[in-house]
Amino acid sequence: xxxxxxxxxxxxxxxxxxxxxxxxxxxxxxxxxxxxxxxxxxxxxxxxxxxxxxxxxxxxxxxxxxxxxxxxxxxxxxxxxxxxxxxxxxxxxxxxxxxxxxxxxxxxxxxxxxxxxxxxxxxxxxxxxxxxxxxxxxxxxxxxx
Numbered sequence: 226x227x228x229x230x231x232x233x234x235x236x237x238x239x240x241x242x243x244x245x246x247x248x249x250x251x252x253x254x255x256x257x258x259x260x261x262x263x264x265x266x267x268x269x270x271x272x273x274x275x276x277x278x279x280x281x282x283x284x285x286x287x288x289x290x291x292x293x294x295x296x297x298x299x300x301x302x303x304x305x306x307x308x309x310x311x312x313x314x315x316x317x318x319x320x321x322x323x324x325x326x327x328x329x330x331x332x333x334x335x336x337x338x339x340x341x342x343x344x345x346x347x348x349x350x351x352x353x354x355x356x357x358x359x360x361x362x363x364x365x366x367x368x369x370x
Contacts, residue, residue: 248302251315256286262343266314285345332370
């Protein structure tokens with residue numbers, strides 16, 4: 226029973242939804258797709274919004290977007306250069322996702338209890354998890370089912 230009580234203290238529910246103004250909805254698309262993990266344009270975009278907050282949230286885009294002040298959102302909505310960059314990065318994601326797999330390539334199944342994708346995704350404990358994450362990223366970039 227002690228163990229269960231302890232687990233209840235450290236496990237908490239983090240909502241994965243938030244309301245962003247319409248002009249910033251593309252940020253939610255970027256945050257909810259793991260593509261940001263290995264796409265430097267996406268992570269640079271989040272960092273550009275508020276580098277201190279990005280560090281404070283350890284580079285977790287969902288938590289980051291939940292934590293941005295309304296005042297900062299208003300500022301970036303008024304920044305046309307930022308909005309243009311956001312559209313560019315979002316278009317890269319859409320292009321990436323729209324590519325159809327080559328039917329000649331074989332499908333891949335990789336079973337692992339852990340995947341090391343990013344430090345904010347606590348689903349790995351060491352080297353094998355990082356290796357599994359690298360395989361997952363490569364399969365995604367190679368457009369393999």
